[in-house]
Amino acid sequence: MSLSDHRDIPKAKRLVVKVGSSSITGANESNLAKLVAAIAKNIASGQEIVLVTSGAIATGLPLLKLLSKPDDLATSQALAAVGQSRLMLRYQVELDKYDLLAGQVLLSAHDLENEESSANAKEALGRLFDLGVLPIVNENDTVATAEIRFGDNDRLAALVAILVEADALILLSDVDALYDRPPTEAGANKIEWVEPLDDLSSIKIGSSSSNVGTGGAVTKLQAARTATDNGITVLLTSIDNVGSVLSGDRVGTWFRANRD
Numbered sequence: 646m647s648l649s650d651h652r653d654i655p656k657a658k659r660l661v662v663k664v665g666s667s668s669i670t671g672a673n674e675s676n677l678a679k680l681v682a683a684i685a686k687n688i689a690s691g692q693e694i695v696l697v698t699s700g701a702i703a704t705g706l707p708l709l710k711l712l713s714k715p716d717d718l719a720t721s722q723a724l725a726a727v728g729q730s731r732l733m734l735r736y737q738v739e740l741d742k743y744d745l746l747a748g749q750v751l752l753s754a755h756d757l758e759n760e761e762s763s764a765n766a767k768e769a770l771g772r773l774f775d776l777g778v779l780p781i782v783n784e785n786d787t788v789a790t791a792e793i794r795f796g797d798n799d800r801l802a803a804l805v806a807i808l809v810e811a812d813a814l815i816l817l818s819d820v821d822a823l824y825d826r827p828p829t830e831a832g833a834n835k836i837e838w839v840e841p842l843d844d845l846s847s848i849k850i851g852s853s854s855s856n857v858g859t860g861g862a863v864t865k866l867q868a869a870r871t872a873t874d875n876g877i878t879v880l881l882t883s884i885d886n887v888g889s890v891l892s893g894d895r896v897g898t899w900f901r902a903n904r905d
């Protein structure tokens with residue numbers, strides 16, 4: 646279905662919703678319940694949703710009594726291994742309130758590049774939809790190496806949106822929209838609409854303020870381009886707006902899909 650504006654979001658057949666680590670862990674832990682409540686409401690009215698979630702490493706940190714993200718790959722992988730199961734547990738506890746089941750789908754960059762494994766993933770996701778299960782996707786961090794990985798879940802989410810032929814990809818972070826310079830700077834203007842061929846090179850992007858995730862505005866813009874080039878609408882907003890965006894309110898930045 647082709648979406649024209651925010652009011653079409655709740656009517657779309659299939660959405661991919663992506664949330665970043667800092668939005669659902671640490672001081673922001675309580676956002677996870679809000680996210681699940683909003684998703685559950687749309688699933689109840691017949692929408693198919695894939696949730697792409699980061700936060701395995703961030704969830705593992707306090708469990709393994711570490712204060713910040715380590716530099717070495719093996720410790721990150723160990724943290725992800727511990728954190729991923731706890732993260733899924735947290736999602737399932739919330740989903741129980743709506744009588745929904747989570748289905749964990751861990752993907753590596755290699756899986757989506759490979760024709761056979763990406764076809765398998767597509768089929769599994771389709772069956773999860775048929776069964777009314779919420780697929781929860783993350784990168785398979787324990788097998789990802791520095792050279793071959795999505796790098797950040799923004800890219801993974803865009804590729805999953807393409808794989809499942811989603812109508813829209815909703816990127817949730819800590820900032821409510823795209824601005825022409827870091828929103829903390831005076832005079833920053835919100836960008837509400839982005840057209841497929843808009844040149845975004847003049848946007849001044851600050852560095853990511855989170856010390857638990859890997860993405861930032863740059864990876865979000867790249868993911869938005871990847872998805873819109875493949876005919877998928879992208880909406881960028883904050884986790885605080887999750888209920889509004891899924892109900893069709895006009896929030897965030899709308900990246901119009903390229904239909905050509």
Ligand code: GLU
Nearest residue numbers: 699700701702797798859
């Ligand atoms: N897959 C990583 C995790 O769950 C996060 C990657 C990212 O920050 O986008 O911790």
